[in-house]
Amino acid sequence: MRDRVRVGPTLVDFHEARDRVAATVHVTPMENSNSLSAVLGSPVYLKCENLQRTGSYKIRGAVNRLARLTDDEKTRGVVAASAGNHAQGVAYAARELGIPATIFMPIGAALPKLQATRHYGAHVELVGVTVAESLAAAAAFSERTGAVRIHPFDHIDIVAGQGTLGLDIYDQRPDLDSVLVPIGGGGLISGVASAIKQRAALDGRRVRVVGVQAANAASYPPSLAAGVPTEIPTLPTIADGILVNKPGELNFEMVREYVDDIVAVTDDETAQALLVLLERAKLVVEPAGAVGAAAILAGRVSDLGSTVVLLSGGNIDPMMMERVISHGLAASERYLKLRIPLPDRPGQLARVSAIVAEANANVLEVLHTRHNGGLQISQVELELHIETRGPEHADAVLAALRAEGFMPRVDF
Ligand SMILES: Cc1ncc(COP(=O)(O)O)c(C=O)c1O
Numbered sequence: 567m568r569d570r571v572r573v574g575p576t577l578v579d580f581h582e583a584r585d586r587v588a589a590t591v592h593v594t595p596m597e598n599s600n601s602l603s604a605v606l607g608s609p610v611y612l613k614c615e616n617l618q619r620t621g622s623y624k625i626r627g628a629v630n631r632l633a634r635l636t637d638d639e640k641t642r643g644v645v646a647a648s649a650g651n652h653a654q655g656v657a658y659a660a661r662e663l664g665i666p667a668t669i670f671m672p673i674g675a676a677l678p679k680l681q682a683t684r685h686y687g688a689h690v691e692l693v694g695v696t697v698a699e700s701l702a703a704a705a706a707f708s709e710r711t712g713a714v715r716i717h718p719f720d721h722i723d724i725v726a727g728q729g730t731l732g733l734d735i736y737d738q739r740p741d742l743d744s745v746l747v748p749i750g751g752g753g754l755i756s757g758v759a760s761a762i763k764q765r766a767a768l769d770g771r772r773v774r775v776v777g778v779q780a781a782n783a784a785s786y787p788p789s790l791a792a793g794v795p796t797e798i799p800t801l802p803t804i805a806d807g808i809l810v811n812k813p814g815e816l817n818f819e820m821v822r823e824y825v826d827d828i829v830a831v832t833d834d835e836t837a838q839a840l841l842v843l844l845e846r847a848k849l850v851v852e853p854a855g856a857v858g859a860a861a862i863l864a865g866r867v868s869d870l871g872s873t874v875v876l877l878s879g880g881n882i883d884p885m886m887m888e889r890v891i892s893h894g895l896a897a898s899e900r901y902l903k904l905r906i907p908l909p910d911r912p913g914q915l916a917r918v919s920a921i922v923a924e925a926n927a928n929v930l931e932v933l934h935t936r937h938n939g940g941l942q943i944s945q946v947e948l949e950l951h952i953e954t955r956g957p958e959h960a961d962a963v964l965a966a967l968r969a970e971g972f973m974p975r976v977d978f
Contacts, residue, residue, distance in 0.1 A: 573735050573819045574756060575726040577764040581629045583726040584733055588660055594618050595736040599859075602875065602976045605864050608858045611742070612843075613735055616880025620682070623731050624655030624718075624760040624808075627753060630727030631716055640665050640814050645713040647671070647700035650679040651807055651879055653720040654840045657688035668707060670700040676883045693737050699847045716833060719753025720814030729757030735874055736765045736773075743871030744774040746858035749828065750808035752777075752817030759824035759875070761912070774826045776867055777859040780805040781830040785820065786971070789813050790828070804890060807854030807879055829867060831860040834897040839863050841894035853890065855879040899957040901930075903975040906948045906967070909943065918948060921970055925963045928953040949977075 575583070594614045601612035604753060615623040643666035646656045653669045660667035667688040671680060672695055683692050693703040708715045717724065735745060735758070735877040744845040745757040746760060766773045778787060782801035795813040812820065812839055821828075831839075836853045839860035843849045851859075858875040863865050882890070893903035908914040915934060922929055931951035941947055954960040967974045 570747065570889050571729045571760075571764070573823055574760050574816060575722060575729060577761070577768075580729045580733055580757075580761040580764070583626075583723075584730040586633045587626050587629045587727060587730055589716050590659070591626055592618055593734055596735075596752045596874070597847065597849075599875070601842055601848055602859060602862050603964060604879055606867075606870065606873060608870060610862065611858075611872075611874045612847060612849065613731075613738075613874050613876045614849065614957065615731065616849060616855055616877045618957050619688075620651070621644050621652040621879055621881040622651040622656045622852075622855070623754060624651040626655075626660055626730050627724035627727035627757070628652070628655035628659035629715065630730070631721060631723040632656070632665055633665050634723050635665070635714060642712045643667065643716060644716050645670070645704045645707050645718040646718070647697060647704035647710075648718060649675050649700075649806060650698050651691075651881055653683045653688070654679065654686065654881070656716050656869050657683045657686035661687040668704075668713060670694075670704040670707070672697055672700050672949065676886070677919060679881060695805070703821055703974065717814075719751035720816055720922045722816060725760075725816065725820065725970075726755050726759040727757070728754045729761035731876070732758035732761030733765060736762050739872070739895065740769070740875055741872055743771060744860055744871060744873045746776050746867065746875045748805075748808050748854055748857045748869075748876065749777040749779050749821075750783075750810040750815045750854070751812075752786070752821050753814065754816040754876075754878060755825060756820035760820055763824050774870065775824060775830040776870070777821065777825050777863070778861045778866075779828060780836070780854070780857060781832045783809045783811065783974075784828075784830040785811055785813055786828050787830070789818060790822065800807045800855045803853075804886070804893075805851060805853040806975055807858060808857070831857050831961065833865060834893070835860040835864040837894035838897050840890050841898070844891070850882065850887075851877045852879045854883040862899055870971050893951075897907065899960040900954055902952045902954055902963065903977045904950045906950065906972050906974045907945050907978050908937070908948055908972075910946050911943050914946075916946060918950070918968065920952070920973065921966050921972075922963060923954060927963045
C-alpha cells in the first residue's frame with residue numbers, strides 16, 4: 567500500500583496514528599438525522615466530533631504530531647498560534663505528553679477558548695489582532711527559544727492524526743457512499759479523504775468526499791483552478807474556524823488527489839443549519855462545524871447516497887450562539903424585525919398589536935420612539951420584533967399590516 571500512495575500518509579501511517587491517539591481521543595457518536603435525510607432524499611448520519619475532547623477533532627492531529635517529536639524537541643517545548651480549536655488541541659496534547667506549550671492567540675480571541683487553553687496548562691500570550699499576527703509572534707518565539715512550531719494543518723503528522731477520523735467513520739458506517747467535510751486550510755479533509763478512500767479500497771468500495779468551505783473564505787476552488795495554492799482576499803465569516811486565506815501545500819496536493827468536489831455555503835445558510843442541529847438533533851455545533859449540514863439544507867449537494875456529515879467542532883461561545891440563533895431565525899423568517907412609521911395619535915399601537923395577534927404571530931419586543939432621523943414631526947416609529955412560523959406566516963403578517971394601511975419595513 568505504501569508504494570501506491572502518491573502524496574501524504576499511507577493507510578499504515580493512519581493506523582499507526584490511530585494507535586497513538588487512541589488513549590486520548592473518544593470514538594464519538596454517529597447519529598441518524600431524519601431532518602437532513604428528508605432534505606437530501608437519502609440516509610444522513612452525523613459524526614459528532616463536536617463531542618470530542620476539547621470540543622473538536624483538532625486534538626487528533628495535535629496528539630499525533632506531538633507524540634512523534636524527538637526527546638530533544640519535546641524538551642524544547644512547542645509553540646502554536648490559533649484563535650481557538652488548534653490552541654486547545656495543542657494545549658491538551660502537550661499536557662498529556664508532559665511537553666511545555668506556548669500558544670499565541672489574537673487579542674480578541676473568544677474568552678471560553680482562551681480560558682480552556684489556559685486551563686489545559688498552556689502558557690498563553692495574547693498578541694496581534696489577527697491570527698496572522700499571532701503566527702508571526704509564534705515564529706519569532708520559536709526562533710528565540712527553539713520551541714517547535716506546530717502548524718494547524720500543513721504537516722504530515724497533523725494530517726495523519728486528522729485522518730484517524732476517516733478510519734473511525736468507516737468503521738462506524740462501512741456502508742457509506744459519501745462524506746461531507748468542512749475545509750479551512752485543508753488538514754482535516756486531506757486526512758479524512760485519504761484515509762477513508764484507502765480503507766474503502768481494501769473492500770473494493772469507493773467513497774465520495776465533498777469538501778465544504780465558507781463562501782467568504784473559499785480558497786480551494788480558485789487554487790484548484792490555478793493549479794497551485796493561491797492566496798485569496800477573505801471576508802469575515804461566522805465560521806471563524808475555517809477562515810483561512812490559502813490552502814496548505816501538502817493539503818492542496820492531497821485534496822487534488824482525493825477530494826471529489828468542493829462547495830461553499832453562506833453565513834445565513836450556516837446559521838440556519840446550526841439552528842436545525844440545535845433544535846432537531848439537540849447538538850451544539852460551532853459554525854465551522856455545521857457547514858456540511860448547511861450544504862445539504864441549502865441544496866448545494868445532491869445524489870450522494872448514504873452520507874456522513876462531519877460535525878467537526880462544538881466550541882461556540884454563548885454570546886455568539888445567541889447572535890447565530892437570532893440570525894438563523896431571521897434567515898428562516900421565523901424572526902421578523904419590523905419598523906413601522908405611525909401617525910402620532912392615540913390607539914395606533916393597539917391597532918398594530920391587534921393585527922399581529924389576529925395573524926397569530928407572537929410579539930417578542932416593542933420599541934416606540936419619536937427619535938429617528940427619518941421621521942416627520944407628526945410621526946412616531948414602532949419597532950416590533952415578532953416570532954413567526956416561517957416565510958409564509960411572515961408574509962401573511964406583513965400583508966395583514968399593509969391591508970390596514972400600515973407600511974412595515976423588514977429590518978434584519
Ligand atoms: C471546527 C473546525 N472545523 C473544521 C476546521 C478546518 O480545518 P482545516 O484547516 O484542517 O481544513 C477547523 C479548523 O480549525 C475547525 O476548527
